[in-house]
Amino acid sequence: MKENEAQTIRLLPWESQGGKPCYVLGDGNGYVSRLADNIESVQLGMADDLLGHAADLLADRKVTWPELHFLASRLTESLRDVRRVAESRGSRAVAASRQHPDQL
Template sequence: MEHGPDMIRLLPWTGSEGKPCYVIGDGTGYVSRMADDIESIQLDMADDLLGHADSLLADRKGTGAEVHFLASRLTESLREVKRVAESRGARLGAAAELDPDRNRP
């Protein structure tokens, strides 16, 4: 991953009252590295949760409480994965703006 001028990055966690948190930097600092690690964990957990969902739904013996619990965890996970996608998409857009030749064939 290339690093360049300082950019604003949406972090994979929220602050008080659920407000978004950001870091400004070139992507090499401690907070950016911690955010990378947390994003990786969130994506791995989403993958594990999908496997669990496949199993529970294929079994067709899950109780309403189990399906409700699964839906709650899937909702949390989807929210986290969406935040990761937004953060990464914004950084890709910012990088493309800084390097117009990057998008040329």
Template sequence: MAPGDGNSPLSRRADEVEALQLSMGAQLLAHACALLDDRKASAGELRFLATRLTEALRDALRVAESRGERLPSYDDGDTDADGHPEPTEAAESS
């Protein structure tokens, strides 16, 4: 199996890490909603929350960028005989 085929041990591990990061982000978002509804939340708690949310957003953006790099690139108007978009040469060689 080639490292870039999406089924290598490294690719599977990356997928697991990404899934964990996104799951943790979703849990943090639920906690954030609850904390923001609490009018007694201290400035320190809100600052801590903002720091954790920043980390979760950074992870989510990294996941999105990584997954986006794995998608084929399409040029406008390039379609196959059935009208489906065809990847550009750059996407085919990656």
């Protein structure tokens, strides 16, 4: 990393074994940052797929309580992942705007 490149703290899309948030410090181009980008992409894609499945399931008048419970559980997990991605990206956007206010 060059001396004039700013390092930022990034919230990662996974937690520690104890359930605490994980972060990486860097310029956003390292291995961990690229891995996090890939995982975020997968999480967002899975959320999109799950929304389609939810629409289909909710349109089915014969859906059972266990199916709805399973759907609600998966939607909750997905929403948690998407919220973490949004928090991470929002924090990085704010940090970038502070470093380069003339580029807004």
